[in-house]
Amino acid sequence: MTGSNLDWTIVRYSVFSLARQALAGHAGWPEAWRKPEPKRRYDVVIIGGGGHGLATAYYLAKLHGITNVAVLERGWIGGGNTGRNTTIVRSNYFLKDNAFFYEHALKLWEGLSLDLNFNVMFSQRGNIILTHDFGGAEGATMRYNALRLNGIDGEFLTREEVRRRVPDLDFSPTARFPVFGAMNQPRSGVARHDAVAWGFARAADRRGVDIIENCEVTGFDIANGQVTGVRTSRGEIGAGKVGIAVAGHSGTVAAMAGLRLPIETHLLQAMVSEPVKPFLDTVVISPGLHLYVSQTDKGEVLMGGALDGYNSYSQRGTWPAIEDVVSASVALLPRLRGLKLMRTWGGVMDMTMDGAPIISKTPIQHLYLNGGWCYGGFKATPGSGWVFASTIANDAPHPLNEGFSLDRFRSGRTLTERGVGNLPHHH
Amino acid sequence: MLLISCPFCGERPEDEFGFGGDASVRHQGGGDGTEPASVEQYADYLYLRDNPKGRHAEYWVHRYGCRRWLVAERDTVTHEIFSVKSASEGGTG
Numbered sequence: 043m044t045g046s047n048l049d050w051t052i053v054r055y056s057v058f059s060l061a062r063q064a065l066a067g068h069a070g071w072p073e074a075w076r077k078p079e080p081k082r083r084y085d086v087v088i089i090g091g092g093g094h095g096l097a098t099a100y101y102l103a104k105l106h107g108i109t110n111v112a113v114l115e116r117g118w119i120g121g122g123n124t125g126r127n128t129t130i131v132r133s134n135y136f137l138k139d140n141a142f143f144y145e146h147a148l149k150l151w152e153g154l155s156l157d158l159n160f161n162v163m164f165s166q167r168g169n170i171i172l173t174h175d176f177g178g179a180e181g182a183t184m185r186y187n188a189l190r191l192n193g194i195d196g197e198f199l200t201r202e203e204v205r206r207r208v209p210d211l212d213f214s215p216t217a218r219f220p221v222f223g224a225m226n227q228p229r230s231g232v233a234r235h236d237a238v239a240w241g242f243a244r245a246a247d248r249r250g251v252d253i254i255e256n257c258e259v260t261g262f263d264i265a266n267g268q269v270t271g272v273r274t275s276r277g278e279i280g281a282g283k284v285g286i287a288v289a290g291h292s293g294t295v296a297a298m299a300g301l302r303l304p305i306e307t308h309l310l311q312a313m314v315s316e317p318v319k320p321f322l323d324t325v326v327i328s329p330g331l332h333l334y335v336s337q338t339d340k341g342e343v344l345m346g347g348a349l350d351g352y353n354s355y356s357q358r359g360t361w362p363a364i365e366d367v368v369s370a371s372v373a374l375l376p377r378l379r380g381l382k383l384m385r386t387w388g389g390v391m392d393m394t395m396d397g398a399p400i401i402s403k404t405p406i407q408h409l410y411l412n413g414g415w416c417y418g419g420f421k422a423t424p425g426s427g428w429v430f431a432s433t434i435a436n437d438a439p440h441p442l443n444e445g446f447s448l449d450r451f452r453s454g455r456t457l458t459e460r461g462v463g464n465l466p467h468h469h
Numbered sequence: 470m471l472l473i474s475c476p477f478c479g480e481r482p483e484d485e486f487g488f489g490g491d492a493s494v495r496h497q498g499g500g501d502g503t504e505p506a507s508v509e510q511y512a513d514y515l516y517l518r519d520n521p522k523g524r525h526a527e528y529w530v531h532r533y534g535c536r537r538w539l540v541a542e543r544d545t546v547t548h549e550i551f552s553v554k555s556a557s558e559g560g561t562g
Contacts, residue, residue: 304516
């Protein structure tokens, strides 16, 4: 299909196309997106074919009428952090910049499958954020109040309400981490992460965006303080504007343009058990233990925790973090005790010094940065692309991402959700 | 599991240590009694980090051992550790 335009009348996914393809033995499904050769020049080049880069290209084409766009991906679509996370989507933030941005993303999630004509399997099953003591409950109540004041849904659950919702938590008198109560955001949930990458890729391609895989950016062409193109493993590509959306490699790509960022790259692991029958129909989070547990549609128990703890680009983790996650999971949900761990993996996180992302212009004209997603990139995907597309198209931030500027670290307007200092360990 | 050779205690597992980040970070101005740091210098000191893919000079503290601060040179892709020195000898900060 190289370079050709697909006939979208036969690839629009519906029950009718499914039936038609089923009768034809499923032999007629075309590729979901083209594999074009890079052109010599684009109006906008997006570096990074993860969810954020693809969403940016999609919204540039859909909402801003900019269709001469390339997304350059060093590896393959779905091979990076978009396919490596714990799939949680929520908007229960405290600070207004974070709250309104992530709530905008959540609203986009609610219509995403229909918008993309691709089932991203967004399941609004809530996330039960446990508190283990009175102080934790006070903190959770404060956050709940902030949510309600910002017009975002939330509810506080007593110990008995948590017991009804997640009966498998340890409610015994000898529980290592007793359940005091919980905060829930009913509209939050999980989505199928691979489908998000594939859905945005297909929908962007449909609007004329060139998705170019196996194309590594090796440098920038900058003249008179303005970016004019990128050098890649597949040749030089001219660009009117360039957006960087490369997650854990934000620092290395920005360094090619001479930028030094307030970011450390760290490794975050996740893991799944062998599949078992459904027993957990929500996401359980313990901020105190820094633990996330949910059950996938395949039945695996999916667990994630804190960073390995030191700079890493390795995409593979070490045992202490796995042991922390598993021991905390078993302490909270004792019935996990006999399960076998089936698979573990790691992704590299771009951790900013205040825990909030950077979606911003840069000191170089027409070069834009979308990065610093810390633990929270997946849930932001559609919102991130939406505001980044607006920022690139208008050469100015949208009000929803004005607070996420790169220069906030010099102006002192950092966004520290936890109210503590400059450590790359925040959400 | 990283094995870190503490110059004082020998080879010990990583969970005895705490990580202190980029060892090239240096307080700008003020520290030696001369000019105070400018706002830009202080912001850079607080927030900007070398974040290389490859060799990285970084602080570690032997939290559950001798409690000394160390500077290790480590590869951030392979995790190979090339050297570990006492921060008072090998540090740059």
